[in-house]
Amino acid sequence: MKVIARIHSDFPTKFGIPRQSGLAQTEAVIIFEPEYRCDEAVRGIEQYSHLWLIWEFSEVKDKPWSPTVRPPRLGGNRRIGVFATRSPFRPNPIGLSCVKLLKVEKTSEGTVLVVEGADLMDNTPIYDIKPYIPYADCKTDAAGGFAEEKKDYAIGVECSGELLNRIPENKRKAFIQILSQDPRPSYIDDNKRVYGFGYAGFEIKFIVEDCVLKVTDIQYSRQE
Secondary structure: OOOOEEEEOOOOOOOOOOOOOOOOOOEEEEEEOHHHOOHHHHOOHHHOOEEEEEEEOOOOOOOOOOOEEOOHHHOOOOOEEHHHOOOOOOOOOEEEEEEEEEEEEEEOOEEEEEEEOOOOOOOEEEEEEEEOOHHHHOOOOOOOHHHHHHOOOOOEEEOOHHHHOOOOHHHHHHHHHHHHOOOOOOOOOOOOOOEEEEEOOEEEEEEEEOOEEEEEEEEEOOOO
16 A cells, blocks of 8 residues: 555644544645656546545554444443444554545645545545545435434534634634534543644634533644
């Protein structure tokens, strides 16, 4: 398997990343490795609205796999077979995400793909890119298993105007969408705990009280 590209997203760590692709309108850029910076390789890709990304769970690739895992959305106390989940702790640490293709752009690093809805950490290796084909890939009668139990889950979000204005305007909508999904592990419910994660060069701090996520601080953290 060869790494053909890397994605550059607003998530420096795993914490805070949407649990599935498409849950937040986050933008990211796919930059091809020098060997694959060939315009011919992406000819015609702009005809598609969505793409499949096949990528590596690079943060856990050296960790052992487990035949059963505890999905966070089930409270972390119920075991499910690894092949019935999208857990990263697999025999082969490969992820699959569907993203929206916003544009194909020529840059100093070759032709890049600007996408929306990626659930990948910054600098994640990508093994392959394939077009999403609606008539074949969309199964309207598909069953979603335990993942359906919380598909419409959302938490209230409170963030003062002063704090929200620190986030660039074009990233605020995605920021609120990320928070409304509740980044905390489902098995943790501590009203006194302050949580933090990185997003778009900022360090976000928040607490959760009475089923409302309250942003307590936003500080610029990107190191130039």
